[in-house]
Amino acid sequence: MSVIEAYDIKARKKVSMKNPQPYLMKNGTWALKGTSSETGIKVFKIVGKTKPSINQSKFEAFKNIFISRKCECNKSC
Structure with missing residues (x-):
C-alpha cells in the first residue's frame, strides 16, 4: 500500500496520513481525511x-467477511 502524505500545520511539513478516508466536498471534488x-x-x-x-x-x-455472512435462518446476523 502506498503512503499518502498531507501537510501538517502543527509540524510544518508533509507527514504520512493514518487512517485515510475518502470525503466528497460540496463542490463535487474528492479529498482524503485522516x-x-x-x-x-x-x-x-x-x-x-x-x-x-x-x-x-x-x-x-x-x-x-464475517459481517456479510448469513446465518442458518437466512438473515444477516
Whole structure:
C-alpha cells in the first residue's frame, strides 16, 4: 500500500496520513481525511474529481467477511 502524505500545520511539513478516508466536498471534488502520524491532528488532502480508492487493511477485509455472512435462518446476523 502506498503512503499518502498531507501537510501538517502543527509540524510544518508533509507527514504520512493514518487512517485515510475518502470525503466528497460540496463542490463535487474528492479529498482524503485522516490523522497526522506525528502530531495526531486531522489532515486533509484534495485529490480531484474521481473518487480515490483506498486499499483495505487485512483486518478490515477479514471483518467484512464475517459481517456479510448469513446465518442458518437466512438473515444477516
